[in-house]
Amino acid sequence: MTERQKSPAGQQTADVVILGAGPAGLTLANILHAAGIDCVVLERADDAHVRTRARAGFLAANTVRVLERHGLAEGLNRRGKPHGTCEFRTEDGSFRLDYGALGRRELHTVYPQQDLVSDLLAHYLDAGGRIAFETEAQAVRDADGPRPTVTVRDAEGRPGRWRARYVAGCDGRHGAARRSLPPGTRRHHRDHGVTWLGLLAEAPPSMDAVGYAMHPDGFAGHMARTADITRYYLQYEPGAPADAWSEERIWAALDRRMRTDEHGPLHHGRILQRSVIHLESDVVEQLRHGSLLLAGDAASLPAPAAAKGANLAVLEAELLAEALVDELRRGDSRALDGYSPRCLAHIWRAQEFAHWMIQFLHSPVGPDEESFFHESMRRSRVESLRTSRTHQDWFAENYVGL
Numbered sequence: 001m002t003e004r005q006k007s008p009a010g011q012q013t014a015d016v017v018i019l020g021a022g023p024a025g026l027t028l029a030n031i032l033h034a035a036g037i038d039c040v041v042l043e044r045a046d047d048a049h050v051r052t053r054a055r056a057g058f059l060a061a062n063t064v065r066v067l068e069r070h071g072l073a074e075g076l077n078r079r080g081k082p083h084g085t086c087e088f089r090t091e092d093g094s095f096r097l098d099y100g101a102l103g104r105r106e107l108h109t110v111y112p113q114q115d116l117v118s119d120l121l122a123h124y125l126d127a128g129g130r131i132a133f134e135t136e137a138q139a140v141r142d143a144d145g146p147r148p149t150v151t152v153r154d155a156e157g158r159p160g161r162w163r164a165r166y167v168a169g170c171d172g173r174h175g176a177a178r179r180s181l182p183p184g185t186r187r188h189h190r191d192h193g194v195t196w197l198g199l200l201a202e203a204p205p206s207m208d209a210v211g212y213a214m215h216p217d218g219f220a221g222h223m224a225r226t227a228d229i230t231r232y233y234l235q236y237e238p239g240a241p242a243d244a245w246s247e248e249r250i251w252a253a254l255d256r257r258m259r260t261d262e263h264g265p266l267h268h269g270r271i272l273q274r275s276v277i278h279l280e281s282d283v284v285e286q287l288r289h290g291s292l293l294l295a296g297d298a299a300s301l302p303a304p305a306a307a308k309g310a311n312l313a314v315l316e317a318e319l320l321a322e323a324l325v326d327e328l329r330r331g332d333s334r335a336l337d338g339y340s341p342r343c344l345a346h347i348w349r350a351q352e353f354a355h356w357m358i359q360f361l362h363s364p365v366g367p368d369e370e371s372f373f374h375e376s377m378r379r380s381r382v383e384s385l386r387t388s389r390t391h392q393d394w395f396a397e398n399y400v401g402l
């Protein structure tokens with residue numbers, strides 16, 4: 001069945017049932033399918049939604065290496081842009097870090113997530129991979145036994161059921177895999193108390209660096225996506241809806257916080273997409289529950305301040321694919337047994353760095369003694385990063401690394 005059509009009701013089988021066609025699920029599906037493992041991807045959304053959902057853009061060097069190893073990097077090598085500079089703008093002046101020449105001397109590749117997902121999907125379908133769109137997983141059952149099942153509903157609400165040997169939960173933070181975890185599962189959660197308005201603007205990038213502006217009004221960020229599209233972030237009023245600010249107010253805030261009077265203008269353009277992002281982090285521990293294994297945002301959500309989520313998703317997908325191939329081809333379960341601790345080491349490193357970035361980029365709210373103390377520490381940290389080569393090497397290693 002090379003099904004781009006909906007899955008029929010009734011029970012079907014695959015050795016590995018993968019929930020979710022994001023970076024995690026599609027990387028995993030491609031590697032498993034190429035290794036001859038019988039797998040299927042179940043995706044709640046339709047084909048067009050999956051191919052056009054704009055999110056990440058900064059891919060780490062390790063992500064590119066993983067995709068290259070499995071013949072999945074053709075599009076990003078052709079159309080992605082290497083990137084290795086960031087610029088910090090503060091009330092004490094601005095400075096740039098050529099992070100691509102610091103630390104491990106690794107670069108990001110700027111490549112929109114929807115293009116990566118489209119490439120992965122095309123590659124998988126061309127190779128004869130199975131995917132069922134508009135098929136929402138409801139629950140994973142019997143994960144503590146050898147034959148777990150996934151209950152599903154199609155777009156018309158018709159129920160169905162997939163029987164598997166392993167289920168890979170790559171369906172994000174609100175997916176069925178997380179909902180199906182046993183009650184005692186630990187979830188570590190942190191609310192960073194900061195809200196961003198995430199914007200995609202129909203405007204060329206205004207600088208050749210990732211721009212981070214720390215301003216008394218709040219944080220603003222600039223990230224290139226393509227020659228015509230730029231992602232911006234604005235620290236935003238918690239609880240305000242995404243449409244609370246007019247486009248004029250958004251551009252005025254970006255101009256003020258990015259200090260365009262000192263550093264030159266931003267290219268303005270139509271706002272194509274806006275979303276409210278409350279900065280939260282969480283980690284599920286462990287990532288394996290019997291025959292249910294989690295990867296990507298289903299396993300951990302690093303707050304997007306450090307651009308780690310899609311990169312962790314690809315790293316975990318490769319580890320999981322290799323472990324499942326060992327288990328299903330050779331009956332060797334050692335890598336599967338070690339999957340959760342291996343991933344958690346990377347996840348906690350990413351969480352720690354995202355936490356550091358959040359503290360670095362945002363002033364505490366409120367004028368009390370403690371916030372003055374925290375603000376003074378933050379400014380000292382900025383000064384250390386501006387002046388210390390050791391600090392810069394540490395930053396570069398963590399900013400691009402995993």
Ligand code: RFL
Binds near residue numbers: 057
């Ligand atoms: P995804 O991409 O969310 O895909 C999950 C898929 O599962 C489907 N699904 C279901 N399917 C079947 N049954 C169900 N019950 C289902 N429930 C959900 C969904 O429709 C979807 O297709 O998860 P995955 O694969 O784990 O990938 C994670 C990344 O998408 C995410 O971490 C990144 O986008 C985070 N992130 C960034 N990460 C980076 O590495 N670099 C970046 O530059 C970067 N920028 C960003 C980001 C996230 C952002 N948002 C969403 C806050 C910028 C933004 C604005």
